[in-house]
Amino acid sequence: MIVAVLLIGSLARLAPLVRGRYRAHRVARPPGPAEAARYFDAVAGELRRGAALRQALAIPVPETRLARLALTGQPIELAAIEVRTMFALDDELATAGIRLASRSGAPAGPLFSRLGERLRSAEQLARDRKALTAQARLSAAVIGLLPAAPAVIMLASGGGRLLEPGPSRSVVLLGLALQLLGVLVIIGLLRADR
Numbered sequence: 001m002i003v004a005v006l007l008i009g010s011l012a013r014l015a016p017l018v019r020g021r022y023r024a025h026r027v028a029r030p031p032g033p034a035e036a037a038r039y040f041d042a043v044a045g046e047l048r049r050g051a052a053l054r055q056a057l058a059i060p061v062p063e064t065r066l067a068r069l070a071l072t073g074q075p076i077e078l079a080a081i082e083v084r085t086m087f088a089l090d091d092e093l094a095t096a097g098i099r100l101a102s103r104s105g106a107p108a109g110p111l112f113s114r115l116g117e118r119l120r121s122a123e124q125l126a127r128d129r130k131a132l133t134a135q136a137r138l139s140a141a142v143i144g145l146l147p148a149a150p151a152v153i154m155l156a157s158g159g160g161r162l163l164e165p166g167p168s169r170s171v172v173l174l175g176l177a178l179q180l181l182g183v184l185v186i187i188g189l190l191r192a193d194r
Helices: 002-030 033-048 053-058 063-073 076-086 093-104 109-145 148-156 160-165 167-193
Strands: none
Touching: 033 053, 033 109, 053 063, 053 093, 063 076, 076 093, 076 160, 093 109, 109 167
């Protein structure tokens, strides 16, 4: 009983440390497509409310290098590059959109809304792809392990006779060959997906 109380007390002391580490890990994680999509939506909202492009770029992320670049009159290309760097974006579309909005002077709210939608769609596609890849791997594992259960049952019940020459042997070998073919097809699909 005393050991259980000491163990619970130790775990209670560790809980805040683990929680703090988890929060620190979450804060240290660089922003991704979801945060970038929210940022572009916020920029579009500021533009619809009448803010200038530089203000709209800075308002959603105050006290950042991006805000300083946008509000201090630095070339808009530097702010565009900082957006790409800040959110770890792969393509040039966001920076090109910022440059276009700056040079054209046209209403840019819809452009930034579309950028946000595009990022959300790409993130959803990546999640779907990851889920389908996991399903394919699970299917390959199930198909690959499927012969194990009947083999154990056959051997335990003295079914070694199935492997003797005759039609039953042909059926067993054909089943094993088809299962191997299924595993190879799934592996091929997974490799083609990369």
